[in-house]
Amino acid sequence: MYTADIKPEIASLAPYAPGLSIDLIREQYGCSQIIKLASNENPLGASPCVQEAIARHANAVFRYPRGGNPRMIEALAKHHSVPKERLILGNGSDEIIDLLIRILVGKDQSIVCCAPCFTLYPIQAAIAGVAASRVPLKTDFSFDFQALVDHVTPSTRLVFLTTPDNPSGYCPKGEEVLAFAAAIEKKAPRCLLVIDEAYMDFSPTEATDSLLISNKIPDNVAILRTFSKSYGMAGLRLGYGIVPEQIADAFWRTRLPFSVNILAEEAGLAALGDTVFHQKTLETVTLERARLSQALKDLHCTVWPSSANFLLFTLPPKTLSAKDCFEQLLRAGIIIRHLKGYDLPQHLRITLGNHEENTAFLHALRSILHQTNGTTA
Ligand SMILES: *Cc1c(COP(=O)(O)O)cnc(C)c1O
Numbered sequence: 001m002y003t004a005d006i007k008p009e010i011a012s013l014a015p016y017a018p019g020l021s022i023d024l025i026r027e028q029y030g031c032s033q034i035i036k037l038a039s040n041e042n043p044l045g046a047s048p049c050v051q052e053a054i055a056r057h058a059n060a061v062f063r064y065p066r067g068g069n070p071r072m073i074e075a076l077a078k079h080h081s082v083p084k085e086r087l088i089l090g091n092g093s094d095e096i097i098d099l100l101i102r103i104l105v106g107k108d109q110s111i112v113c114c115a116p117c118f119t120l121y122p123i124q125a126a127i128a129g130v131a132a133s134r135v136p137l138k139t140d141f142s143f144d145f146q147a148l149v150d151h152v153t154p155s156t157r158l159v160f161l162t163t164p165d166n167p168s169g170y171c172p173k174g175e176e177v178l179a180f181a182a183a184i185e186k187k188a189p190r191c192l193l194v195i196d197e198a199y200m201d202f203s204p205t206e207a208t209d210s211l212l213i214s215n216k217i218p219d220n221v222a223i224l225r226t227f228s229k230s231y232g233m234a235g236l237r238l239g240y241g242i243v244p245e246q247i248a249d250a251f252w253r254t255r256l257p258f259s260v261n262i263l264a265e266e267a268g269l270a271a272l273g274d275t276v277f278h279q280k281t282l283e284t285v286t287l288e289r290a291r292l293s294q295a296l297k298d299l300h301c302t303v304w305p306s307s308a309n310f311l312l313f314t315l316p317p318k319t320l321s322a323k324d325c326f327e328q329l330l331r332a333g334i335i336i337r338h339l340k341g342y343d344l345p346q347h348l349r350i351t352l353g354n355h356e357e358n359t360a361f362l363h364a365l366r367s368i369l370h371q372t373n374g375t376t377a
Contacts, residue, residue: 009129016123017341020330031333035360037351038335040166040199040310042232043284044354047277050233053270054263065262068252072240072265075272080212082242088251091259093198093226093239096251097160098124100222100243103250104192105130105157112151113160114143116167116342118196121160141168141304141312145176149183156188162196163210164203167342167349169306171200174209174216181218189220192247196224199308201278202285209307212242219244227264229309230281231271236264285309288352295362299369310351312339320372322346325365332364 019038026034069089077084090096101124105111113121115134122132133151138144143161152159161180164171181193200210207213212223222243228234238260243251271278293311296303300316315325326338326348337349352358 007129009126013123013126016119019337020335022335025330025333025335029331029333031331034333034335035353035357036335037353037357037361038337038349039234040229040308040351041234042229042281043288043309043352043357044232044277044281046232047271047274049270049274049277050231050267053266057263057266060262063262065258065260065265067257069260069265072238072260072268075269076240079272080242081215082212083245085245086242086248088241088243088248088255089260090239090241090255091261091264092228092237093196093224093241094120095237095255095259096224096239096241097121097194097196098127099251099254100158100192100194100241100247101125101128101130103247103254109155109157110153111158111160112148112156114148114162114165116339116344117160118162118166119341137165137168141165141170143170143172143176143180145172145180145183148180149187152184152188152191154188154190156191159184159191159193160196161193162198164199164307166199166308167310167337167339167344167347168304168312169199169308169310170304171203171205171209171307173205174211174214177209177211178216178218181221185218185220191220192222192244193218193220194222194224198224198226198229200225201230202282202309203307204286205307217242222247227268227271230278230285231268232277232281233264233267233271236267237261238264238268284354285352288355288358292350292352292358292362296365299362299366310349312347312349314346314348316369319369322348325368328368329361329364332368334361334364336361 022034022036073084073087110131111125112133115136125132135147135151184191211217224241226239293303296313302314304312339347
């Protein structure tokens with residue numbers, strides 16, 4: 001009889017826990033209308049230009065994509081004024097994260113990342129059988145740069161940093177990140193600093209705090225960006241990186257040949273061209289971030305400053321638990337994120353939706369808090 005002998009690093013693996021899906025909650029709670037504010041998706045939905053591009057190219061899906069996605073690479077090189085040779089594309093930036101680990105980190109080598117951080121970094125490291133050295137954030141959710149440098153050893157091959165950070169929205173200054181890159185290079189010249197800028201275009205300080213936009217990418221730094229958030233294409237899977245040329249070369253040899261599909265590529269080209277939709281998205285996020293943050297504070301929640309399209313918050317003291325609040329919101333048809341998966345059982349994260357969605361959330365939260373106060377007072 002066959003016995004599956006799963007490799008130990010896979011057998012013990014906890015899977016990535018995504019935000020709950022709309023269909024699941026509809027089935028479980030029988031709500032007719034569900035509002036999902038759990039996965040940092042675009043508050044305005046999909047760009048009309050992207051939808052039109054997908055429809056226009058639907059008849060081409062019997063073809064394989066062109067190897068190396070040259071049109072998308074050309075468009076991004078122009079968009080960011082970077083050399084084509086340093087650009088890579090993946091099936092979401094998730095694929096790039098996974099491949100960087102597999103390309104650069106061997107069995108007795110390691111990665112460094114924060115705790116908490118985007119959970120995919122340690123998960124993909126575990127799958128690759130590679131150790132992840134976790135460095136706690138400071139209590140205000142800022143990065144402990146000194147401790148991060150202290151954890152870098154000669155066998156560290158990758159350091160992951162998310163700016164603005166997920167799940168807090170904290171964005172370090174560009175100069176701090178530059179100094180950090182220099183400190184890593186001094187200590188471990190074979191270590192690459194990966195700066196995941198998935199949310200950077202939502203930041204009011206992008207011009208100075210993004211090493212990509214300020215055109216100050218050091219030799220030992222890779223920048224990751226994605227079409228999943230501000231471009232509204234999470235379901236199509238398209239991410240990209242600006243990396244040292246030698247790594248780009250290794251990446252293209254390693255990546256599965258057709259992992260970026262034809263529709264994702266056409267959609268990405270259309271999305272880059274639709275500056276109106278992108279701008280409107282950024283404006284919506286900026287307005288709603290200020291409004292929702294103030295409204296949560298008015299409800300006596302603690303809200304962390306955010307440069308991204310989500311807010312991290314805790315409930316007022318002596319009220320219900322974050323878990324109970326999360327579940328009551330589900331019953332009201334509103335999905336947010338309870339951060340137990342990030343080891344933050346008392347914290348909640350809400351993705352900024354459109355004006356109506358955020359208003360519905362506030363209304364539901366107000367009534368949940370009010371009821372709780374009513375019964376415990
Ligand atoms: C959402 C997110 C991404 C984007 O992942 P895709 O695979 O491009 O959808 C990358 N990094 C972080 C930190 C994220 O939160």
